[in-house]
Structures are given as structure tokens and as C-alpha cells.
Amino acid sequence: xxxxxxSKKVNKAWLNQHVNDPYVRMAQxxxxxxxxAYKLKEIDEEFQLIxxxxxxxxxxxxxxxxxxxxxxxxxxxxAGVGGAAAxxxxxxxxxxxxxxxxxxxxxxxxxxxxxxxxxxxxxEASLNGAPVDLVVSDMxxxxxxxxxxxxxxxxxLIELALDFSARHLKPDxxxxxxxxxxxxxxxxxxxxxxxFRRVKTAKPKASRDKSSENFLVGIGLKR
Numbered sequence: 437x438x439x440x441x442x443s444k445k446v447n448k449a450w451l452n453q454h455v456n457d458p459y460v461r462m463a464q465x466x467x468x469x470x471x472x473a474y475k476l477k478e479i480d481e482e483f484q485l486i487x488x489x490x491x492x493x494x495x496x497x498x499x500x501x502x503x504x505x506x507x508x509x510x511x512x513x514x515a516g517v518g519g520a521a522a523x524x525x526x527x528x529x530x531x532x533x534x535x536x537x538x539x540x541x542x543x544x545x546x547x548x549x550x551x552x553x554x555x556x557x558x559x560e561a562s563l564n565g566a567p568v569d570l571v572v573s574d575m576x577x578x579x580x581x582x583x584x585x586x587x588x589x590x591x592x593l594i595e596l597a598l599d600f601s602a603r604h605l606k607p608d609x610x611x612x613x614x615x616x617x618x619x620x621x622x623x624x625x626x627x628x629x630x631x632f633r634r635v636k637t638a639k640p641k642a643s644r645d646k647s648s649e650n651f652l653v654g655i656g657l658k659r
Contacts, residue, residue, distance in 0.1 A: 457471065459471035459474050459642050462474065463501070467504075468501045468504055468505070469499040469500045469501045469504060469538075470499055470501040471501070471642060472501045472502060472574060472642070473501035473502065473504060473505045474640065474641075474642035475574075475640040475642045475643060475651070476501075476502045476505050476506075476572065476612070477505055477642075478638070478640035478641060478642060479612055479638050479640060479651060479653065480505075480509070482638065483610075483636065483638075483653055483655070485570055485610050485612065485653075485655075486506065486509045486570065487509075487569075488509065488510050488511075488526040488527055489510075489526050489527050490510075490527050490528075490569035490570060491527070491528045491530075491563075491566055491567065491568050491569050491570075492506055492527065492528070492529050492530070492568070492569060492570045492571070492572065493530050493531075493532070493559070493563075493568055493570075493571045493572070493600075493604075494506065494529060494530070494531040494532065494543075494572050494574075495532055495533075495550055495571065495572065495573040495574070495575050495597060496532075496533055496550075496573055496574045496575030496576065496614075497531035497532060497533045497537060497545070497574070498533040498534075498535040498536070498537050499537075499538070500531070500537060500538060500540055500543075502572055502574055503529055503531045503540050503543045504540060506527075506529050506543075506572075507525065507529065507540055507541070507542060507543060509527075510525050510526050510527035510529070510542075511524060511525055511526065525541075525542035528544070528566075529542065529543045529544065530543075530544045530545075530546065530559065530562055530563070531543050531544065531545045531546070532545070532546045532547075532548065532550060532555070532559055533545075533547065534547070534548065534549050534550075535547075544562060546558055546559055546562065550575065550593070550596060551592070551593070551596060556596075556600070559600075560604070563604065567604065567605070567606045567609070568601075568604045568605050568606065568609060569605075569606055569609050569610075570605075570609060570610050570611075570612070571597060571600065571601050571604075571605065571609070571610075571611045571612070571613075572611075572612045572613075573593070573594075573597045573611070573612065573613040573614060574614050575593045575597070575613075575614065576590070576593075576614060576616075576649075577589035577590060577592075577593060583618065583619050584619065586616075586618075586619075587618060587619035587620035588620075590615065590616055590620065590624075591620050591623070591624060594613055594615060594624050594627065594652075595627070597611060597613050598611070598613075598627055598628070598631055601631070601654070601657075602631060602657065605657055607656065607657055607659060608655075608656050608657075609655075609656075609657065610632075610653065610654060610655045610656075611628075611632070611652075611653070611654045612651055612652070612653050613651065613652050614649055614650075614651055615649070615650050615651070615652055616648045616649055616650065617648045617650055618648060621650075624652065625637070625652065628652050628654045630658070631654060631657065631658060632654030632655055632656055632657060632658065633655065633656035633657070633658055634653075634654070634655040634656055635652065635653070635654050635655075636652075636653045636655075637650055637651070637652060637653070638650070638651040638652075638653055639651070
């Protein structure tokens with residue numbers, strides 16, 4: 437059997453980088469499920485988006501690090517080892533993902549594909565008319581490597597998040613969504629500008645340098 441030595445070297449290099457990544461180590465120490473928690477933390481600290489008492493929808497929530505960070509922010513006095521604080525929750529978090537989600541105390545979870553109407557209807561039913569303060573989206577499609585196809589898949593997810601936000605956010609609410617530099621990026625920025633009064637971009641330090649991911653932050657709906 438022929439062994440792809442190049443592939444083995446790449447996997448070994450990635451594993452070495454992952455194990456020695458300071459954010460990975462910090463996540464393990466502080467009990468977060470992934471290093472992604474620190475991306476949301478940096479965005480929150482820069483834009484002051486998350487406050488106790490809010491209603492937040494977490495799209496593409498698995499493995500749960502963003503929901504854990506939100507949980508801590510909603511119970512800051514009780515936060516401790518374990519990633520997600522236990523005890524009284526001052527706020528509401530609704531998480532959604534296609535994959536299974538290990539429960540987090542106080543976090544409501546809906547399993548399904550956000551692109552499907554029935555799943556979106558389930559999310560809206562869960563809100564029961566309650567306005568949303570913040571939508572956070574770490575959603576990303578399965579990439580094919582074909583630029584035009586991948587750009588269309590990314591744009592579709594962003595458009596769904598924008599549409600959901602337009603219908604459910606409070607007037608001063610906000611949307612944080614992961615995007616990727618490349619084909620269609622400028623159009624996504626413009627879509628945010630068409631919908632929000634303030635639009636900012638963020639590249640948290642916790643995002644790997646080689647990653648093309650970026651985050652768009654829209655604050656305050658244009659009515």
C-alpha cells in the first residue's frame with residue numbers, strides 16, 4: 437500500500453500546531469469546548485455586544501464554545517471552571533446546529549439545518565414573538581474547493597442570517613457573522629451596510645493567521 441507522505445507531514449504539522457496553540461491550551465484550562473470561545477470574547481470586548489438579560493440566538497453553535505461564553509456572560513458571578521457557568525441564568529440563549537450538541541445548562545438547543553424552512557419555523561416558534569438582542573453566527577458550509585460554488589454557499593448562509601436578523605432583532609440589536617475573504621466578500625459587506633446603521637469588520641487574534649475567516653458585525657437595524 438502506498439502511503440501519502442506529504443499528507444502525513446501536513447497532518448503531523450497541523451497536530452503539532454494545534455497542541456501548542458496558546459488558545460487551545462487556554463480553552464482546555466478554562467473548560468471551553470474549543471478555542472473559538474476567544475474569538476467571540478474578543479469581539480464582545482471590542483464592541484460591548486453582550487449583556488446579562490439579553491435574548492441571544494447562536495447559529496452554527498456546535499461544539500458549543502460560543503454558547504459557553506454567552507452562558508458565562510449571563511452568570512458572571514458564578515462563572516468558574518467548566519467553561520459554562522452553573523446556577524442562575526440572567527438571559528436566554530437559543531443554540532442551533534445541524535450536528536448533535538452536548539447540553540449546556542440553561543441553553544436551549546434546536547438540532548436542524550438552518551437552511552430548511554421547518555427548522556427556521558421551529559426556531560421562530562421557540563422565540564414565541566420575543567425580540568432578539570443579538571444573533572451570533574459561526575456557521576460555515578462544507579467547502580468544495582471550487583471558488584464560485586463555495587462563495588455561493590457562504591453567501592446563502594449569510595443571507596439567511598441577515599433575513600432572520602431583519603425580522604427578529606430589536607432596532608438596536610446586532611448580528612455577528614463569520615465570513616471568508618475571497619469571491620463575494622465585498623457583496624456580503626455591502627449587504628450588511630444595507631441592513632445595519634453601523635458595520636465593522638473584526639479579525640480576532642484567536643483566528644489563525646493563515647485563516648481567511650473574518651467576522652462582520654452589524655449594529656442597529658435600518659428601519
